[in-house]
Structures are given as C-alpha cells and as structure tokens.
Amino acid sequence: MTQCVFITGATSGFGEASARRFAKAGAKLILTGRRFERLAALADELRPLCEVHIATLDVRDAEAVAKIVEDLPEAFSQPTVLVNNAGLAKGTDPSYAAKLEDWQVMIDTNVTGLVNVTHALLPRLMQSPGASVVNLASIASNWPYPGSHVYGASKAFVAQFSRNLRCDLAGKGVRVTSLEPGLSESEFSLVRFDGDQDKYQQLYGGTNALQPEDIAELIFWLANQPPHININSLEVMPTSQAWNNFNVVKQDS
Template sequence: MAQGERGVAVVSGASSGFGERTAQVLARQGYLVVALARRADRLRALAEHDPVGAILPVVADVRDREGLDRALNQLPEDFHDISVLVNNAGQSRGFGPLQSGRDDAWREMIDTNITGLLNVGGLVLPRIVARGSGHVVNIGSIAAHYPYLGGNVYAATKAFVHQLSLNMRVDLQGTGVRVSCVAPGMAKTEFAKVRYDGDEERANALYAGLEPLTAEDVAEAVSWCLAQPARVNVNMIELMPSEQHFGLGFAGSPPASPGGTDDV
C-alpha cells in the first residue's frame, strides 16, 4: 500500500504505550501519522525507527489548546487530509479513597483525560467532518464500567470518555464520520509506572501471576475498528486479560491498575 493512501491519522499520547504502538501499526497499514505528545525525544525516536517513514512527530500538550492549535496549523501539506483521530493521551495519578485524595492529582487527570480529549477533538474533528468521511477512536478503560478500590476520579474521567463517544455518534450522524471507543483492561505499559510516580518495582508488582494485555493488543483493536466497512460502526470494544476478573483488585494486594491510556 502506498504511503498515505489511507489518509492521515492523528494519534495523541504517541510517545509510549498504546499511542506509540498504534502510530506504528497505522503507519505500517498505509496511513501518514501525526504522532502527538509532549516528549520530543521519544517522538523523534519513534519517527527515526519508522521503517516506512510515515510518522511525523509533533510536540504539543493536549491540555494547552492554543499550543495544540498552533501545532496542528503548522502541519505540512501532505498531512492536512486528516481522516482518523485516535484520542489516546491520558493518565492516572495516585490511589486512595476520595476523602484522602490529592486535589492536584485530580486536577491533572481531569485536565488531561477530559479537557485534553476535548481540546484535540474540538480542533481535529471539524477537519474530518469537512472531508465527509473518517473515524474517531477514543481510548477508554474498563474502569469506566467496573469500580475498583482507589480508582474514583480516574474511573470517572473514563466514564466521561465512554459517554462522550456515544454522544459524538449522535452529533455526527449523517456526516460520514464514525466513532468508536476501545476500553482495555490491565495492560503493561508505562501507565502504572506513571501512576506510582516512577516506582518501577511497585508498578511491576501489579502484574504478578497474570499475563496482562500488551500495547499491540490495543493497537490491533483500534486497527480493527478502522478496518470495518463504512456501513459498520463499532461502538465499543472491551478487552481484558483472560485471567483478570471484574472486581479489579486482588485480596491481600494493592488494587490492580485497570488499564487506560498513556501519559500525555
């Protein structure tokens, strides 16, 4: 398939985890990919190791709407025809009951997982609508549906993502633009390490005795949504490790990271 034959895909949170792997998979499948994230070094490495040369690194913070707008307006001409948006950027900070939670952690999750998603969608979606066809895939989490100890605000932000996805479907009826939500369970990326403020040992302990999902699994789910015929809209894909139960937590151990998106 010729480079860019399938149009341009914008992937947020592309510097690691689900976003990084999704950018790689879509580039391989014939998209030109705008890889959007804050970490310039990681984005450069992603582009340099792209065998087909289809990934454009764009440094921006989804929480900064003005900066994001400037970055999108400076895309090279070859990257103007945006047909796909993968809203992946997000994060989780801290565990614990609401009554002892940290307001700075709440604010960071809300600003990234909710406001950041709205910023990217608000700036990219009009371009997709104008072309008369395309697809938005929002990365949610099973935490939106199944409560777990200490997951209060993070889970609520993901419930927002799920509900927004459904309402976007209504808003976009008749435009030719489809909307899907992919909701992963436990997955081993940098996500848990970010949640634990870089404590790798604590993050790795979450996956003891269980084979978690991989970034590849989630990227392939995104790809499958995009690959369906235009008459088909995949509203939701929920995927979990075979060994994960719905309670999201294990007796005598810290609550399991529920799965979700990667750092902005």
C-alpha cells in the same frame, strides 16, 4: 486512499504501539506527545515505512492544539483517523487521602485534553467520509473499584462523550468508538505508581496482562472497518481478569 492518522500520547504505550501498527500499513502519521526526543526517535524508526510528521504537544493547552492542527503541512492536512490516546492516572489512594493536584491533572488531561483535540480536528475529519475517532476510555468507565475515583470518572466522561459525538455525527460519515481496555501493562501504571517498580511488579506478576500491541491491533481494526460500520464501544480484558463479588466490609464504629 492512504490513511492519515493523528495520534496523541505517541511517546509510549498504546500511542507508540499504534504508530508502529499504522506505519506497517503505510499510513501517514501525525505523532504528538510531550517528549520531543521520544517523538523524534520514533519518527526516525518509522520513516522507512511511511511519512511521519511530529509535533510536541501538551493536549491540555487548547491554543497549542489549535495551532498544531492549523499548521499541519499540506501532506498531512487531512487526517482520516484520530486516536485520542493521551491520558493518565495518578495515585491509588482512596479519595479521602488523594491529592487534589492529582485529581486536577487527571481531569485536565483525560477530559479537557481530549476535548481540545477532538474540537480542533472534527472539521477536518468531517471532510473525509469513513473517518474514525477512537477514544481511549477504560473498563473504569463502566466498573468502579477502590482508588479509581477521579480516574474512573474522567474515563466515564470519555465513554459518554463518545456516545454523544455519535449522535451529532450520525449521517456525517465519521465513526466514533469508545475503546475500554482492562488490565494493560505499560508505562501508564508506572506513572500512576510514581515510578514504584515494586508496585508495578506486584500488579502485573503472573497476570499475562494486555500489551500495548494488543490494543494497537484493536485500534487498527476499528479504523479499518467498512465505512458503514461503527463499533460504538469495545470493552476488552485479559482472560486473567474478571468481575468479583461486591465488597462487604465492617463499618467503622
């Protein structure tokens, strides 16, 4: 059976790389994102390899999500893989200096958006034994660091939501994985830094960070395990990243 893969946030980073990886295998692709021009260009690139359906989508809009799923063309009406990739981080300031608007955008996208898409697609996924849901969480799901505050909390939601879905879907034939990447080089960080190229270079210079293609390969692997195997969670870092000592600071007087 040909896989039919629904990818959110397919216009850059992990989502775009995942589209290319599944296309190589001849999967049908449902590509969504907010930037139509990028979706259209990616579809044109991949159509020689596979069937592609695109839809402009802001995952924060529950009605729009439901409408896109309801209106899927017949050839794409039975997704077998959901890649919940759409997400973002905004800002690196400590919580007491962060913008409330940035917090709200992260919650609306990383939490509400993922819930909207999952809720709309679960009934269809349950009709396909061996179907897979891959939720993009983060090492920030598990490990705190300065400036992570709402971003890390939103990704912790993704990880816990994935585990709870597993409980509900036990015996239904649908796998759920929380994929938790560490330092990854993509447009994601430019968004977080408000386009500051210097900050981007300072973060990634000399690190040999994970690349979108690395994560796409893992997503493809997860979705192509034998149907009786569920990888509950998968945390991955580049070899240049690891844990460090607890931070001990002088307290303000």
